[in-house]
Every structure is written in structure tokens, then in C-alpha cells.
Amino acid sequence: xQTVTQSQPEMSVQEAETVTLSCTYDTSESDYYxxxxxxxxxxxxxxxxxxxxxxxxxxxxxxxxVNFQKAAKSFSLKxxxxxxxxxxxxxxxxxxxxxxxxxxxxxxxxxxxxQP
Amino acid sequence: xxxxTQSSRYLVKRTGExxxxxxVQDMDHENMFWYRQDPGLGLRLIYFSYDVKxxxxxxxxxxxxxxxxxxxxxxxxxxxxxxxxxxxYLCASRPxxxxxxxxxxxxxxxxxxxxx
Numbered sequence: 001x002q003t004v005t006q007s008q009p010e011m012s013v014q015e016a017e018t019v020t021l022s023c024t025y026d027t028s029e030s031d032y033y034x035x036x037x038x039x040x041x042x043x044x045x046x047x048x049x050x051x052x053x054x055x056x057x058x059x060x061x062x063x064x065x066v067n068f069q070k071a072a073k074s075f076s077l078k079x080x081x082x083x084x085x086x087x088x089x090x091x092x093x094x095x096x097x098x099x100x101x102x103x104x105x106x107x108x109x110x111x112x113x114x115q116p
Numbered sequence: 117x118x119x120x121t122q123s124s125r126y127l128v129k130r131t132g133e134x135x136x137x138x139x140v141q142d143m144d145h146e147n148m149f150w151y152r153q154d155p156g157l158g159l160r161l162i163y164f165s166y167d168v169k170x171x172x173x174x175x176x177x178x179x180x181x182x183x184x185x186x187x188x189x190x191x192x193x194x195x196x197x198x199x200x201x202x203x204x205y206l207c208a209s210r211p212x213x214x215x216x217x218x219x220x221x222x223x224x225x226x227x228x229x230x231x232x
Contacts, residue, residue, distance in 0.1 A: 009156075033219045045206065045223035052219070091158060095219060103149050103161040103174055104208075104221060 002027045004094050006107035013082050014115045020067075021077045021110050023092030031097035034068065034075045035104070040088040048090070051075065053097070079112075087114045119143070122207050122224035129231050135194040137227050139207030146212045148190035149174075149221065150182065153204040162205075165190055166212075197231045204228050 003026045013019035025034070036048040051059045051068050058066050063083075067076045079086055089111050093104040123138035141148065147166050151159040161174030163182040171182050179201060183191045190209075194201055205228075208221040 004158075006158075035220055037223075043204070043226040043228075045208075047220050047222075050220055097219070103151075103164050104159070106151075106158040106160075108156060108158040 002029075002032075002094050002096070002105045004092050004105050004107040006090075006092055006110050008110045009108070010111040010113065012113040012115060013079075015082055015084060017082055018078060018080045019082055019112065021079075021090055021092075021112070023075045023077070023107055025073050025075065025092070025094050025105075027073070027094065027096075029096055033095045033097060034066075035093040035095070036064070036066070036075075036077045037091045037093060038086075038088045039091065039109075040085075045091075049077065082114050084114050084116060087112055120207055120209055120222050120224040122205075122227050124227050125225060127227060127229045129194075129197050129229065131198060131231055133194075133197045133231075135197045135229070135231075137192040137194075137205055137207075137229070139190045139192070139209075139224055140188050141190075141209040141222070142188065143209065143211070143222070144187065145209035145222075146187070147210050147221075148184065149208040149210075150180075150190065150192045151206045151208065152176065153206055153226070159206060162192065194229075199231050202229060202231045 032053045034051045038046045063080045089109045092107040096102045120141045149164040150162045165184040181193045207224040210221040
């Protein structure tokens with residue numbers, strides 16, 4: 001079974017600075033997807049960024065980028081120029097690419113605090 | 117935009133009651149999921165469905181059942197609610213990957229269930 005580990009229960013960063021959230025995972029599969037989801041106080045889970053394991057290039061979405069290290073099974077999220085609206089719970093998630101209806105395996109989350 | 121709608125944001129039920137949580141998606145997705153979210157535990161998969169009338173157990177199915185009579189609707193049923201089922205419940209949907217290029221799941225806004 002796959003596992004996802006987020007070792008930072010809480011992180012705090014000053015507005016406009018950069019913060020990196022860590023995620024490691026364990027799998028024996030070679031084809032899979034990795035995601036970062038954001039959950040603000042509204043509770044709506046929002047996709048931040050996704051990475052296909054077969055792609056070597058790290059995904060980027062505006063101020064959000066990942067450092068995907070497949071051999072090390074590491075998938076960290078970097079948020080540049082942090083904004084107050086980035087304050088939320090962030091979940092790292094894994095999904096097999098086995099072609100089935102597999103659900104996501106989530107980490108326990110990192111609570112990100114943005115200091116004004 | 118994909119819309120996944122859960123029928124209630126907050127529910128309070130009594131121990132022993134039969135509880136129905138409803139979820140509807142408007143994007144003709146084949147796959148639908150129910151997760152439970154608890155502080156410090158992240159999200160855990162309860163049940164999922166890949167087609168009408170089809171269902172598969174997730175990681176924590178005990179005490180729950182599901183129903184999918186129509187493609188757009190996926191219901192979670194607590195046969196006899198207990199206090200340890202007090203939690204946040206999140207519904208999600210996603211299309212089959214082939215032909216869509218969309219591996220991520222889309223979430224509803226969550227139902228916070230309290231069993232007293």
C-alpha cells in the first residue's frame with residue numbers, strides 16, 4: 001500500500017517570502033500522479049498543482065512550483081511571494097496510474113500560516 | 117467549471133439514526149469517492165464507485181455503505197450513526213483518465229457531521 005508523509009504539521013512564513021512544504025511517499029509503482037491540494041477555512045479542497053511521475057520536468061503554476069525527486073520519492077511544494085490568501089491546510093496526495101478508479105492517498109496535512 | 121455539491125454543510129444526528137449524505141456532480145464523471153477527514157489524520161477513503169451501481173470499499177468502510185443509482189449522484193449511508201463517526205465528510209469525483217488527460221479529483225465543500 002502506498003503511504004504519503006508530510007513531516008511538518010505547521011509552518012509559518014512572513015508575507016512576500018518563500019516557503020517550502022515537504023512531502024515524501026512510498027510506492028512500488030512506476031506510474032503515478034502526485035498532487036498538492038489546498039484547503040482554506042472554507043473547507044473547499046482546491047488543486048494547487050499536479051505532477052505526472054513520467055515527466056522529469058518539475059510542474060509550475062504561477063507562484064507555486066514543485067521539486068519532484070522520483071528516486072528519493074520526494075515531492076515538495078514551494079510557494080514564492082507568499083500572500084495572505086495562501087494561508088490554508090495543504091495536503092500532498094498520491095494516485096496510482098493503474099487505469100482503475102483508485103482514490104487518492106493523502107498525507108496528514110501541513111497548516112500554513114502567513115504572517116503579515 | 118466542475119461542480120461537486122454536497123447536500124448539507126452541517127448535520128447533527130443522534131446515535132443510532134440512519135444518516136444519508138448526498139453528493140451530486142455535474143460533469144458526467146465516471147468515478148466518485150467519499151472521504152472522511154479528521155484532524156491529524158488527513159483524508160481517508162471510505163468508498164468509491166466507478167460506475168452506476170458499482171462500488172468498492174476504501175480504507176475505512178466499516179459502519180458505512182454507499183449507493184449510486186444515477187451517474188451524477190453518490191450517497192454515503194451511516195446505517196446506525198455512532199459518536200465516533202463525528203467527522204468531516206468530503207465527496208469527490210473525477211473522469212476516467214483516458215481521453216480526458218485529467219487525473220485529479222474535484223471536491224465538494226464538505227459536510228461536518230456531529231453525532232450526539
